[in-house]
Amino acid sequence: MKNLKTIAIALLVAASTTVATAQTKKVDVAKSKISWVGKKVTGQHTGTVNLKDGALVFDGKKLKGGSFTVDMNSIAVTDLTADQGKEKLEGHLKADDFFGTAKYATSKLVFKTIAAGKTAGTYTVTADLTIKEKTNPVTFDITVKGNTATTTFSVDRTKYDIKYGSGSFFEGLGDKTINDNFDLTVSLQF
Template identity: 35%
Template structure:
């Protein structure tokens, strides 16, 4: 099993703007919380075929080896009022985690899905619910919301860019989080000593492309 993974980068950035679930969700209360948070504006449904969360990762000292992959959304929603984002929620199906190079990176994917990292059998869905949106300049936004991974919820804020044209919303965003705040401590230098070059970075960059339609 290749442990040279992770600064896990999960393209949730914009995922934060939707809600949904591709498979059966074990915790219905989590889903209901996402739905109830959205109250205003015209709803745009996320196009799951055109939207994707891309992640990139590496060992803390493994600069020479990059890891790139994807994780996918199910049904999600963005709420738009007068061409401005006013809310939204999203559910990310963690069971869909995959590497770009599927043939040679299969074992690391199994590890990412294990209890060491995202424990997808127990926590198949991660969610993001928007709690605030601030217009910065032109199409640039500052989005704040609650990100839930492995049953742990923290507030995050990140920059995003959004455009509404011909009934289609396109959004892109990027955020970096500290995975240990969500209880993912595998080979973290904060909790384990003498890891040397086996230390896994705590930072996770989330990159995202979202397309939503009426």
């Protein structure tokens, strides 16, 4: 009986001294990169957009959360030069037809659920993505290795009231049709 009490007390002491191991790691926005690809019937355009801030939350080595703010005014086109219309396309992407950056300067991504993936260091995340004050869930796999996290996923722009050139909303666009989805490739350094 005395041994039982000793064990019970030891367990209570151990339980009371357990400290939460959750750790928030800020993302290095200068070293992190978000690349995008927008496709249309006649080709595609590529570019980048910058993180304003962000953090990943870990419990030990396991990913438990994350939130990010994107600077929408930083949208840049990388596949065109000035004489090919780079500035014109960047201006159009910032205009109300697309992201309306004068009014909606940032977009946000907040992790909601995280499940272990098929391989070590891989997680399936469902997050709330907010663009132009419209929030919709997105699901993607993210891989964490060392101080880097990477993911690639598609976003349906029409869910955020970005309908310009969408064959889902306008008829007769022909070769001016722009795909509803755009692809993001993200590399986070923390």
